[in-house]
Amino acid sequence: MECPECxxxxxxxxxxxxxxxxxxxxECGRQFIDCYETYRGYSDQLRNECLKMYVNGMGLRGISRVKKVHHTTIINWIKQVGTLxxxxxxxxxxxxxxxxxxLQTFVGSKKTKFGTGAALDHFKKGILEWVMGNRSGEKFYPLWEKVKKWECYFYVTDGWKVYTNFxxxxxxxxxxxxxxxxxxENTLLRHYRARLHRRTLCYSKSLDMLKHSIRLLIHYLKFWDVPVPDRTPEFSLKT
Incomplete structure (x- = not known):
């Protein structure tokens, strides 16, 4: 046996x-044990199950109680997946x-309104483009920059006054x-995420967390599965 230091x-x-x-x-006074256990972290299966519970409407602390995983750990997984x-x-x-x-929701408090502007194909399921922000032309502009490239024959809207500017x-x-x-599609988003319900005590504490949640939910509604973050410093997605 050798000292790991000297x-x-x-x-x-x-x-x-x-x-x-x-x-x-x-010789050097270093203390050590013969064999250290390697901590491998939570399994990919557990991560996948927690994220699936989240996109199916269960709250973070509820998942934490059932799966015995701290809610901040689950939040970090959501952020990692949502970022990519x-x-x-x-x-x-x-x-x-x-x-x-x-689609209107709240961020920070029930007094701060935010909206999700969505664009999709009239004949097919699934949201193709979306943007998050307040209900203003400034926030709609990034979405329109993408949508106008479609060069559709026409667009179906509810007559929101901002649309007429574009x-x-x-x-x-x-x-x-x-x-x-x-x-x-808006009904599905409200159904699967409590923070998007019309009448709810839930709301997002940060705009970034709301964006990550919507990205993950849209992916789930398209593929009925969720990716899990790779357990590496330069993490990527596993599907």
């Missing part, structure tokens, strides 16, 4: 440490008819009757 072989036993034999180096997930679905075909709508009159159809697709 590689000396002049080693003596020095009592027990957490039920294991402790040693001391006579995209805001856009680049794999979908360019729609011929687009739908635009907003969409030509002849390219916009204002009708709640034809907005069943986007309204359905």
């Amino acid at each position: 590689q000396s072989t002049h080693i003596n036993k020095n009592g027990q440490k957490k039920g294991k034999q402790n040693y001391i180096c006579v 997930l995209p805001d856009s679905d680049s794999r979908s075909e360019i729609p011929q008819v687009g739908e635009l709508d907003e 969409i030509n009159d002849g390219d916009q159809i204002i009708s709640k009757t034809y907005m069943t697709r986007v309204e359905g």
Whole structure:
């Protein structure tokens, strides 16, 4: 046996440490045990289960009580995954008819309103583009910069006054009757995340956490699975 500090072989036993034999180096005084356990962290299966419980509407502290994982650990997993997930679905075909709508929620307190502007294909499921911010033209502009590249025949909206600043009159159809697709997607988001419910005590404490939650939920609703963060310093996603 060698000292891990000075590689000396002049080693003596020095009592027990957490039920294991402790040693001391006579030359440099370094104390050590013969075999250290390697902590591998939580398994990928447990991470996947916690994230699935989260996107299915269960609260962080509820998951913590059931899975015996601290809620801040689960928050970190959500942030890691949300950071790497995209805001856009680049794999979908360019729609011929687009739908635009907003979903209102709160950040920080029930007095601070924020909205999620979403754009999708009128004929297919799934949100293609979305942006988070207050209900203003400034916040809608980044979404429109992406959506206008679709060059749709027309866009179906609910007549929100901001749209008229970006969409030509002849390219916009204002009708709640034809907005069943986007309204359905908004309903799904509200159904699966408590912080998005119309009447709820839940709300996001930070805008970043809300964005991460929505990215993860949109991914789940498309693939019915969630990626897990890789357990490396330069983490990536495992699917």
